[in-house]
Amino acid sequence: AQKVTQAQTEISVVEKEDVTLDCVYETRDTTYYLFWYKQPPSGELVFLIRRNSFDEQNEISGRYSWNFQKSTSSFNFTITASQVVDSAVYFCALSEAGEYGNKLVFGAGTILRVKS
Amino acid sequence: NAGVMQNPRHLVRRRGQEARLRCSPMKGHSHVYWYRQLPEEGLKFMVYLQKENIIDESGMPKERFSAEFPKEGPSILRIQQVVRGDSAAYFCASSPPGQGSYTFGSGTRLTVV
Numbered sequence: 021a022q023k024v025t026q027a028q029t030e031i032s033v034v035e036k037e038d039v040t041l042d043c044v045y046e047t048r049d050t051t052y053y054l055f056w057y058k059q060p061p062s063g064e065l066v067f068l069i070r071r072n073s074f075d076e077q078n079e080i081s082g083r084y085s086w087n088f089q090k091s092t093s094s095f096n097f098t099i100t101a102s103q104v105v106d107s108a109v110y111f112c113a114l115s116e117a118g119e120y121g122n123k124l125v126f127g128a129g130t131i132l133r134v135k136s
Numbered sequence: 137n138a139g140v141m142q143n144p145r146h147l148v149r150r151r152g153q154e155a156r157l158r159c160s161p162m163k164g165h166s167h168v169y170w171y172r173q174l175p176e177e178g179l180k181f182m183v184y185l186q187k188e189n190i191i192d193e194s195g196m197p198k199e200r201f202s203a204e205f206p207k208e209g210p211s212i213l214r215i216q217q218v219v220r221g222d223s224a225a226y227f228c229a230s231s232p233p234g235q236g237s238y239t240f241g242s243g244t245r246l247t248v249v
Contacts, residue, residue: 127178128178129177
């Protein structure tokens with residue numbers, strides 16, 4: 021069965037600090053996708069990244085970077101020089117190409133509070 | 137190219153009433169997924185539908201909840217005889233077949249009073 025664990029319930033940082041959000045996943049499938057979503061206070065879900073299981077290259081997009089390590093089943097997310105606008109709940113998610121299609125399994129989320 | 141449209145954005149129902157939540161997928165997307173987010177919690181999968189078929193309803197409560205995705209029109213998530221515990225945000229996502237790519241709607245926030 022698939023499972024996503026975000027052990028950090030809440031993180032508080034001061035603006036301009038770097039912050040890493042942890043994500044550990046479990047799956048028996050060899051083909052899967054990993055995602056990160058942001059949920060700001062307004063409530064919508066904002067897609068940040070999708071990574072397939074065959075691509076372990078780290079990715080950087082502006083102040084955001086992702087570290088995917090299959091050996092430890094982790095897909096961590098780092099925000100560099102955090103800003104107040106980064107305050108949100110961040111969800112890591114996993115989907116498998118199984119018998120019933122590609123439903124997403126979400127972690128419990130990490131609340132990030134960035135203080136000025 | 138409109139995204140996934142969910143309506144209403146906010147819905148208030150009294151205990152015992154019915155709630156109908158609508159989701160129009162993106163153009164070209166034939167797969168629809170419904171998720172529920174209870175207050176202070178993550179999103180939980182409810183049901184996965186393709187046109188006129190329920191593919192996986194393993195996350196649906198056994199009673200009072202049903203979903204459909206007819207040949208024409210939006211997908212509907214229906215909750216009969218709502219109770220306070222049904223208060224949550226309900227998100228719909230759509231995807232093209234088999235690509236592991238999802239687009240989420242803005243959600244419907246259901247409040248049962």
